[in-house]
Amino acid sequence: GESVGLHLPTLSVQEGDNSIINCAYSNSASDYFIWYKQESGKGPQFIIDIRSNMDKRQGQRVTVLLNKTVKHLSLQIAATQPGDSAVYFCAEKNDYKLSFGAGTTVTVRA
Amino acid sequence: NAGVTQTPKFQVLKTGQSMTLQCAQDMNHNSMYWYRQDPGMGLRLIYYSASEGTTDKGEVPNGYNVSRLNKREFSLRLESAAPSQTSVYFCATLRNRGTPTNTEAFFGQGTRLTVV
Numbered sequence: 001g002e003s004v005g006l007h008l009p010t011l012s013v014q015e016g017d018n019s020i021i022n023c024a025y026s027n028s029a030s031d032y033f034i035w036y037k038q039e040s041g042k043g044p045q046f047i048i049d050i051r052s053n054m055d056k057r058q059g060q061r062v063t064v065l066l067n068k069t070v071k072h073l074s075l076q077i078a079a080t081q082p083g084d085s086a087v088y089f090c091a092e093k094n095d096y097k098l099s100f101g102a103g104t105t106v107t108v109r110a
Numbered sequence: 111n112a113g114v115t116q117t118p119k120f121q122v123l124k125t126g127q128s129m130t131l132q133c134a135q136d137m138n139h140n141s142m143y144w145y146r147q148d149p150g151m152g153l154r155l156i157y158y159s160a161s162e163g164t165t166d167k168g169e170v171p172n173g174y175n176v177s178r179l180n181k182r183e184f185s186l187r188l189e190s191a192a193p194s195q196t197s198v199y200f201c202a203t204l205r206n207r208g209t210p211t212n213t214e215a216f217f218g219q220g221t222r223l224t225v226v
Contacts, residue, residue: 009150009163032213033180043114043200043217087154093213096141098161099169102152 010105016036019077021104023090026071030092031067033073036100043102047075082108112136115217116201123225131186131221133201141204142184143215144168144176146197153200159184171213191225198222
């Protein structure tokens with residue numbers, strides 16, 4: 001079946017460096033792709049989204065890139081901080097259906 | 111303004127018992143969702159409700175039923191609990207279409223369910 005998934009389950013990054021988290025998707029019909037962050041003991045929180053007709057979108061310290069040719073989504077975090085340590089999920093929205101991938105655990109080293 | 115409220119927060123069931131997880135929201139959102147989260151498997155969609163009066167199956171609906179009681183409430187029922195249903199369950203709502211960031215979902219605090 002169609003699914004949203006992530007390339008790597010864990011990522012360790014030095015504080016101050018840039019982070020890149022990757023995601024592969026398979027449903028070409030999705031109209032939005034979204035990144036969420038989940039901290040321990042909490043529900044996921046919205047970071048940024050990108051519409052399917054866009055290639056790039058920037059937010060505060062984050063950039064999302066969408067490559068529809070290879071069905072790949074990435075989240076770039078600039079100047080990673082200790083507070084960025086969390087599990088990151090990509091998600092896709094197809095009409096009202098909102099599906100999530102498996103997640104990448106990001107650990108920031110001091 | 112509580113957002114999304116789930117009850118209970120913790121529950122232990124014996125195999126074969128039934129229970130209902132409650133979810134209520136005060137954000138006037140049309141769409142509501144139930145997910146389960148298991149280690150290494152992310153969030154898997156059980157059921158969702160695009161609007162009051164409608165429900166649809168997600169990726170893992172077997173063993174569950176839902177009721178969209180009204181716009182505010184969306185409940186998840188386990189008729190005969192199994193150990194495979196041990197998980198953390200999250201309820202969520204989605205911002206309404208036509209509003210900014212309409213892909214932003216708001217989650218409850220989760221219900222940790224153990225079936226023994």
